[in-house]
Amino acid sequence: NAGVTQTPKFQVLKTGQSMTLQCAQDMNHNSMYWYRQDPGMGLRLIYYSASEGTTDKGEVPNGYNVSRLNKREFSLRLESAAPSQTSVYFCASSEAGTPISPLHFGNGTRLTVT
Amino acid sequence: GESVGLHLPTLSVQEGDNSIINCAYSNSASDYFIWYKQESGKGPQFIIDIRSNMDKRQGQRVTVLLNKTVKHLSLQIAATQPGDSAVYFCAALSGGYQKVTFGTGTKLQVIP
Numbered sequence: 001n002a003g004v005t006q007t008p009k010f011q012v013l014k015t016g017q018s019m020t021l022q023c024a025q026d027m028n029h030n031s032m033y034w035y036r037q038d039p040g041m042g043l044r045l046i047y048y049s050a051s052e053g054t055t056d057k058g059e060v061p062n063g064y065n066v067s068r069l070n071k072r073e074f075s076l077r078l079e080s081a082a083p084s085q086t087s088v089y090f091c092a093s094s095e096a097g098t099p100i101s102p103l104h105f106g107n108g109t110r111l112t113v114t
Numbered sequence: 115g116e117s118v119g120l121h122l123p124t125l126s127v128q129e130g131d132n133s134i135i136n137c138a139y140s141n142s143a144s145d146y147f148i149w150y151k152q153e154s155g156k157g158p159q160f161i162i163d164i165r166s167n168m169d170k171r172q173g174q175r176v177t178v179l180l181n182k183t184v185k186h187l188s189l190q191i192a193a194t195q196p197g198d199s200a201v202y203f204c205a206a207l208s209g210g211y212q213k214v215t216f217g218t219g220t221k222l223q224v225i226p
């Protein structure tokens with residue numbers, strides 16, 4: 001049972017380039033999330049998907065777009081990368097229809113934008 | 115808005131001793147709290163949770179205490195082992211998907 005799988009693990013982009021971070025979960029969870037983690041700051045929510053077919057903005061959505069491709073997959077796209085988007089990105093999923101259940105995280109994508 | 119903070123950025127503990135990691139939150143409406151463990155290069159891993167109608171919950175070698183009066187919670191790890199070395203952070207939920215606030219973490223170092 002893989003849990004939450006993120007690809008790629010590492011990525012270096014030049015300013016202005018685009019890329020998509022992939023996330024898949026095999027726990028049949030309804031809700032999925034994208035967070036970013038920066039030094040000295042707590043995890044911050046970028047976007048979430050409460051259920052298949054829905055997506056909503058979180059705390060720091062600017063510069064990102066998401067797609068809930070199906071119940072398993074939730075991708076995060078950077079259309080024009082900026083150095084401020086250098087961060088570690090975590091995908092997570094949760095069982096119930098609300099985050100009252102714990103989040104299950106992937107191992108992250110470490111992104112550097114030069 | 116909600117803020118969640120841990121009291122010490124780093125905690126060093128002798129192997130076999132008990133560890134106590136503290137966390138304070140600001141929103142009295144927070145009704146669900148979770149402790150996560152994050153090892154180097156990995157994603158956060160769920161340890162234990164507690165709802166606001168409880169003041170104590172125990173798991174395997176871990177206990178979470180919640181004091182709603184002073185808006186404080188703690189994570190106690192019994193008989194700390196080298197494998198417990200990680201960053202620990204708490205999260206508070208105050209209603210809704212967007213309302214989970216994460217603390218910045220305490221790095222636990224276990225001295226053999």
